[in-house]
Amino acid sequence: xxxxRQNKIARLLQKELSVIFQQQTRMMNGVMVSVTRVxxxxxxxxCTAYLSIFPSERNEEILKNITANEKTIRYELGTRTRHQxxxxxxxxxxxxxxxxxxxxxxxxxxx
Numbered sequence: 001x002x003x004x005r006q007n008k009i010a011r012l013l014q015k016e017l018s019v020i021f022q023q024q025t026r027m028m029n030g031v032m033v034s035v036t037r038v039x040x041x042x043x044x045x046x047c048t049a050y051l052s053i054f055p056s057e058r059n060e061e062i063l064k065n066i067t068a069n070e071k072t073i074r075y076e077l078g079t080r081t082r083h084q085x086x087x088x089x090x091x092x093x094x095x096x097x098x099x100x101x102x103x104x105x106x107x108x109x110x111x
Contacts, residue, residue: 010038013040031055
């Protein structure tokens with residue numbers, strides 16, 4: 001039963017974070033941030049979001065910028081989900097490097 005609630009909240013947070021990043025990166029030319037996966041802890045207090053950033057050369061720079069603005073993003077998330085969630089979880093961001101990993105495997109298989 002708890003897993004169903006976790007999944008519903010994870011989908012809600014992924015959708016809202018995607019909209020927030022879409023609005024934020026609209027101002028930055030040539031940068032696209034997408035939320036690939038969101039995990040929520042069983043007590044619903046911590047949300048782990050995995051981000052895919054294009055172009056991948058600027059991963060570290062953009063991730064530092066996002067983590068520096070974590071409180072602002074959480075506040076924006078709270079205003080968007082205030083009618084669905086009682087407590088807004090703490091948000092942690094990580095780079096999702098699965099696409100880079102897939103590309104590397106493809107290159108190795110071609111050789």
